Amino acid sequence: MDNGLLRQQGHLFGWSPVLFAVGISLYFGVRFEAGIALYAGATVALLACLGLVRLCPDGLRALPIGLALVLAGGLVAGVRAHSVAAPVLDFRYYGPVEGRVIEIDRSASDAVRLTLDRVVLEDMSPARTPARVRLSLHGQQGYVTPEPGQTLILTGHLSPPAGPVEPDGFDFRRMAWFEGLGAVGYTRTPVLLARPAEDGAAGLAIYRVRVAISRWVQTALPDERGAFAAAIMTGDRSAMGQEVLEDLRASNLAHLLAISGLHMGLLTGFVFLVMRNALLLWPGFTLRHPAKKVAAFCALVVAAGYYAMSGGNVATERAFIMVSVMLVAVMLDRRALTIRAVAIAALIVLVLRPEALSGPGFQMSFAATTALVAVFGFLRRFDMDWLPRRLRPALGVVLSSLIAGLATAPISAAHFNQVSHYGLLANVLSVPVMGTLVMPAAVLAAVLAPVGLSGIGLWLMGLGIRWILFIADWVSGLEGAVGHVHSPAPPVLGLLAFGALVIVLWQGRWRLAGLGPAALAGVLWLTTERPVLLIADSGALIGVMGDQGRALSKPRGDGFAARAWLENDGGPVAQAQAFERPGLSIEGRRQEVRLGSAHLVAVRGKMALADVVDCDGADILVSNQQARPGRSCTVLDIATLRDSGAIAGYLRDGELQLVSVRDRTGERLWNSRRAREVARLAWR
Structure with a gap:
């Protein structure tokens, strides 16, 4: 082992974010919330590991350092989880809601959605009121056009953030905890203005500028071109139509909308090249100052402005950190694109937002960057002079798209259950246009805006965006453009x-x-085996796997759970179509099915539950109402399901085994009021 580690010297730093991430995974993977005694013990162990570093031989020093990184990852994740603690609504609320608008976007159903802070709810103390709530606007609106900073009042339906729709599924409740969202919901009544926007908060001032720029761009560039331009310039995707978004996803071009590493890299690369070449035309300056470092500094300033103007979301923050590390490396006369630089960026991101580790954005961006650095670093060993110079840029684009696509494909498939078969073709035809026309034109529009000539840059942007949208529409329409896969095991x-x-x-x-x-x-x-039975935490929807795919118990309602189940099965069809499949015996609001030796009866509504005598011979009774106690079977009513979360069933030797979300996650800060109370008392 000693000699093996010695051979790795000089190359071990790349493992630092990996070991740090192991600690984060351990924190999120355990089924209990650690108390202060465990944190104190982990801190002592961390300090002991650091103390051992000097006592170990050179070849073994990596071992205590690695263990220290694992412990540090767990501690940082725990501290972060406690530092964002805020009240979470623990019941369904209907009534007046007052709050200040801090974000405007669109929901999956294409409704305008508001995020509010400074929330006031009727008859609720500030200590119990969520710090932030998110509401979708339905029904007749138009009395008020929501603006950042306005204080609005409305009548809303609010509920706690929902947990996973099945065990091991995406946990929106955990994501909401780290975003400070204590409740989500909707309103069907008009939103009214309580107080106009205030001057003061820098964050909201920047957000108002973002909204103004977005509207200005959409006015200058009509239809989807303006919506696309607004998305890549300000991060505002609220104007993008669902049909265009589907085309971009099917052609694997949706990443062009998110302000991520590609946009930061293209923007800063363009600014760096322009500034460096401009400075080289000024001999007096370049003889006294390093033009390369000055250009890198200017690119860093532009990147910081772009980050601020784009809203500073997680993806943009990650991209800004990666670009900053590389530009600082240039200013320090270091190679910009190295595994060490990627590792530093990953460590910074994980320290700031350890919860990002499980998200597709973090995983895909660092997978693509690591693969690109590793492959192009390997290719540097070979003599490429035999390639014609004019072909090298085109070959570089094709190779970059291929490497990034292969590196991110399994991650994308695991999270989104979708594979774009012609994604490489779409990216090869679109990414060069993005880099050579769209992003430079955006910079040109910003530079010319003070003199009223921004239309030139925006017109050029429109040409490039029109081409990208054409490619997305064409590729998504090809036969077999999209394939579907089932979700993998954790x-x-x-x-x-x-x-x-x-x-x-x-x-x-x-x-x-x-x-x-x-x-x-x-x-x-x-x-990976998909569950033969799925029960939603509402008790109103069940899904049974059959020969033709999963059959659902109703054609409408619980649409998010139904859609997620079918996508995770690798067979995303309409809910109504899944309802028509065989597998369930349905009579009105009553469904029956036999799975192995288990007989299951599911009923919806008070009347249907009242008609059930004991359990009507069933082994399992499911209801979206609260059932009376003392029944002779396993009862999964609304009270039980709210505590356990959604349930999955697997057949083992003819026996049906049930597994709940709570069985997988345990009681954590984000899913249990009891865990929050215990943690609060322990940390006093």
């Missing part, structure tokens, strides 16, 4: 990432050992 992505990182980071022939975990991940994914 260990799959971790094994895949570990195998890939061994191949990239380990030095020597043993790096090929990373193929083992990667192959095991593929086998586990292929053999």
